[in-house]
Amino acid sequence: MNFNFLSPVSDVVLAHNELLPQQALGRRLKIHSQQNGIPDMEGIHLAILGVIENRNDVNYIGEDFNLNEIRKSFYQLFPGSWTTTIADLGDINAGETVEDTYFALKTTISILIQKGIIPIIIGGSQDLTYANYRAYDNLTPMVNIVNVDSKFDLGDSAKPIKNTSFIGKIILDQPYNLFNYATIGYQTYFNSQEEIDLMEKLYFEAYRLGEVSNKIEIVEPVMRDANIVSIDLGAVKSSEVSLNQKVSPNGLDGKEICAISRYAGISNKVSSIGIWEYKPSKDDEISSMLISQMIWYFIEGVNYRVKDDDFKNDENYQKFITLVEDQELVFYKSKKTGRWWIEIPFLTEVNNKLKRHTLLPCMHQDYIDACNNIVPERWYKAFQKNSV
Structure with a gap:
C-alpha cells in the first residue's frame, strides 16, 4: 500500500x-x-x-x-x-x-x-x-x-x-x-x-x-x-x-x-x-x-446507508407518472426508505454523457408540485444540462 x-x-x-x-x-x-x-x-x-x-x-x-x-x-x-x-x-x-x-x-x-x-x-x-x-x-x-x-x-x-x-x-x-x-x-x-x-x-x-x-x-x-x-x-x-x-x-x-x-x-x-x-x-x-x-x-x-437505488426489481419501488405542460414526468419511490427519484429523459440526438444519470434524486414535494403542474427545478436544470 x-x-x-x-x-x-x-x-x-x-x-x-x-x-x-x-x-x-x-x-x-x-x-x-x-x-x-x-x-x-x-x-x-x-x-x-x-x-x-x-x-x-x-x-x-x-x-x-x-x-x-x-x-x-x-x-x-x-x-x-x-x-x-x-x-x-x-x-x-x-x-x-x-x-x-x-x-x-x-x-x-x-x-x-x-x-x-x-x-x-x-x-x-x-x-x-x-x-x-x-x-x-x-x-x-x-x-x-x-x-x-x-x-x-x-x-x-x-x-x-x-x-x-x-x-x-x-x-x-x-x-x-x-x-x-x-x-x-x-x-x-x-x-x-x-x-x-x-x-x-x-x-x-x-x-x-x-x-x-x-x-x-x-x-x-x-x-x-x-x-x-x-x-x-x-x-x-x-x-x-x-x-x-x-x-x-x-x-x-x-x-x-x-x-x-x-x-x-x-x-x-x-x-x-x-x-x-x-x-x-x-x-x-x-x-x-x-x-x-x-x-x-x-x-x-x-x-445508516441503505441500498435503495436498485430499480431493476419491481418489488423495490413504486412508479408514478404525471403530465406537466405536455411533458411526461416519471417518479420512483423506494419501498425500503420512502426516498424519491425522477427520471431524466434521454435526448437521442445529443451526444449523451448522462448514461448513469437517468434517475435524479428528488423529494416527495417535487412529485406533489408535478401533480399541480409545476416543473421541479432540479429536473429542469438536469434536463437543460443534458440538452447542451
Whole structure:
C-alpha cells in the first residue's frame, strides 16, 4: 500500500489518547503512528486524512497550523452503534510547492477510493478540493460536487488558483469531468451578480442560507447525488466557532452543519468529504469540537446507508407518472426508505454523457408540485444540462 506522502499522528495526540476511556473513539481507531507505521488497511471503511496546506488562501501570511486539537476532540467522543472500521492516516504535509501537495492528496485519495475506503479530509484552504476532484479522473466519467459554503468560489479562472476561485478551475480545466455543482448555504451579499448569473447559465444548483435553515431536508436529494462534498467552515456563523474562525454573523448553526454532514454520510454516492478552512486560535476548543462532531455525524450517516437505488426489481419501488405542460414526468419511490427519484429523459440526438444519470434524486414535494403542474427545478436544470 503506497502511502509515501503521509506523516504520522503526533506523539502529543497519542499520549492524550492513552488517557481516554477504553470505549472512546480514539481507542477504537487504527492510527498511523511513528512507532507502528501505517496501519493495515484491510477491512477499513473510512480514513481520516489531514492536509497541512494553506498557501493558496487569499489571506495567507505565512502562518503554520496543525490538526492536533481536532484529533484530541474527535478521539474523546464515543462511537454510535457502528459497524464501520475507521483509520487515522495522519497528515499530508505541505510539499515543496502547492502543486506537490495537490499531487500527494490526489494520489492518496485515489488509492483510498479504489480500495472502497471513504476519505474524510481535514485541511487548510479549500482550493484543495481541486486536488480531491482530480483524484476521480480515472475513476468515474462524471463527477458531482456539493460545496457547503457562503460563496460560490467560481472566481476568475484565468488567474492562479486560490481558495476563492477553485471551482472556475474545475469547470475549465481538462479533462472535463464535472457534471453538476451545487452550493448549499450561500449568502447573496458575498457573491457578485455575475457569479450568480453564471451559476444560472450553467444550470448549477444554489441553495440560499435562508432556504436551507427553513427546510434542512432540501439538502438530502442534493447530497444523494454527490460524489464529493466540500465544506467551508466559513459557512458556519461566527457565534458557533473560535476567534480566528469567525467569518460572518450569519451562517449555518452547529446543529444544521451536523445535519448536513449526516445527509452526506447517508448518501450512497458520496465517496469523499473535505472539511476546509480550519484556522486554529488560542480558544480553539469550540472549532475543533464542532469539526469533530461534523465528522461523527458523517460517520453515523455512513453507518445508516441503505441500498435503495436498485430499480431493476419491481418489488423495490413504486412508479408514478404525471403530465406537466405536455411533458411526461416519471417518479420512483423506494419501498425500503420512502426516498424519491425522477427520471431524466434521454435526448437521442445529443451526444449523451448522462448514461448513469437517468434517475435524479428528488423529494416527495417535487412529485406533489408535478401533480399541480409545476416543473421541479432540479429536473429542469438536469434536463437543460443534458440538452447542451
